[in-house]
Amino acid sequence: MACVLCGDLPTKFWENEHFSIIDASDNNFPCFVRVIAKRHVAEMSLLTQEERTMLWSILNIVEKTMLIELHPDKINYAQFGNMVPHLHWHVIARWKDDTHFPECPWGSKLREVSQEWYVNRQTRMKSFKSALSKALDEANV
Amino acid sequence: MACVLCGDLPTKFWENEHFSIIDASDNNFPCFVRVIAKRHVAEMSLLTQEERTMLWSILNIVEKTMLIELHPDKINYAQFGNMVPHLHWHVIARWKDDTHFPECPWGSKLREVSQEWYVNRQTRMKSFKSALSKALDEANV
Numbered sequence: 001m002a003c004v005l006c007g008d009l010p011t012k013f014w015e016n017e018h019f020s021i022i023d024a025s026d027n028n029f030p031c032f033v034r035v036i037a038k039r040h041v042a043e044m045s046l047l048t049q050e051e052r053t054m055l056w057s058i059l060n061i062v063e064k065t066m067l068i069e070l071h072p073d074k075i076n077y078a079q080f081g082n083m084v085p086h087l088h089w090h091v092i093a094r095w096k097d098d099t100h101f102p103e104c105p106w107g108s109k110l111r112e113v114s115q116e117w118y119v120n121r122q123t124r125m126k127s128f129k130s131a132l133s134k135a136l137d138e139a140n141v
Numbered sequence: 142m143a144c145v146l147c148g149d150l151p152t153k154f155w156e157n158e159h160f161s162i163i164d165a166s167d168n169n170f171p172c173f174v175r176v177i178a179k180r181h182v183a184e185m186s187l188l189t190q191e192e193r194t195m196l197w198s199i200l201n202i203v204e205k206t207m208l209i210e211l212h213p214d215k216i217n218y219a220q221f222g223n224m225v226p227h228l229h230w231h232v233i234a235r236w237k238d239d240t241h242f243p244e245c246p247w248g249s250k251l252r253e254v255s256q257e258w259y260v261n262r263q264t265r266m267k268s269f270k271s272a273l274s275k276a277l278d279e280a281n282v
Contacts, residue, residue: 043216045205056197064186074226075184079218082235082243094223100221106247 005086006040014133016141018051019058023129024090029068030092030104030121031128035063042085056139059089065135066093068120069128076105093121146227147181155274157282158197159192164254165231166272170246171198171262172211172234172269173202183226198232198282206276207234211262236262 008080011023017038023032033049035058037047042050063075072093079089097117152164158179165175176199178188184192204216213234220230233246238258240250 001202043204043208045201045208052197052201054246056193060186063184067186074221077185077218077220078245080215080245081216082215082245085215104219104221104223106245108238121152121226128261 003086005036005084005088007035007126009036013129014136016054018054021058021062021136023046025122025125025126028099028109029108030090030107030118031066031072033132035059035062035089035091037087040086042081042087044079044087047087052087053085054090054141056079057139058136059091060085061135061139062091064133065128066091069131070124075103078105095121144181144225144227146177146225146229150177154270155277157277159206162199162203162273162277164266165265166266167273169240169250170233170235171259172207172213172266173246174232174273176200176230176232181227182207183222183224183228184229186218188228195282196230198280199277200232202280202282203232205271206269207232210272212244213267219246235260262263263280 004056009022012020013023014021015016018037019038019102022028022034022036024032026032040045066072066075074094076094077094078087081087094101099111100107103110150161150163153161153270160179163177165173167173171183172242182188185226186201207213207216211234215235217233217235218230222228235242238280242249244251260276
């Protein structure tokens with residue numbers, strides 16, 4: 001079966017030579033991005049040192065821009081790849097009153113959120129994506 | 142309430158000036174470590190650039206040593222801190238026939254493993270911890 005992360009990434013909003021970033025927001029997490037390697041490798045250690053350093057720089061800018069633009073209570077990171085062994089990092093802005101907090105995004109859903117809560121974060125996510133693209137381009141990563 | 146990661150870390154097996162590593166293995170995941178910042182900060186961006194670079198170097202050596210010593214099918218990383226907002230990274234060696242694969246460690250348990258399977262990994266974990274301490278000391282991180 002073809003790797004889904006080797007194909008088109010419909011919600012991609014930024015890319016450079018080695019990495020793409022997609023909007024991975026879903027019904028529970030309105031501010032969720034995925035940073036995806038362009039090469040089909042499963043593990044961090046299969047990147048070159050240059051690629052790995054670039055990836056950490058990207059993740060650092062993602063986090064800083066999330067904190068500035070989204071005002072979350074916590075940033076969550078994960079890299080599993082058990083289902084799709086093509087290197088990708090989940091970065092998720094979390095709030096104390098979101099659907100799962102303090103559970104991780106793969107834990108139990110603990111509550112519902114209001115439509116207003118969700119739409120408010122969706123609006124912030126739009127500004128965040130513009131700000132992130134600009135910050136990454138300016139940092140020339 | 143005092144932060145549990147600011148106190149003694151009973152299963153610590155390595156440390157340097159800025160980070161500690163503990164054996165975080167549990168009944169489902171026999172090869173699981175946690176890399177913990179010594180300073181009580183919640184987010185990666187609250188580390189200094191020097192500390193962050195050091196942390197990535199440590200995580201890279203953890204992964205490489207896991208691959209060499211443990212022969213897992215996949216390495217899983219996570220940094221949440223929703224319950225304990227003191228920076229710590231989970232790094233977990235995964236096998237296709239472990240209790241949760243391909244679910245993440247915070248997902249659903251899918252099967253039981255034999256005592257033999259578990260003890261085999263516990264044995265590898267002992268060698269891994271020695272090899273990791275040696276590799277980190279040699280890399281002088």
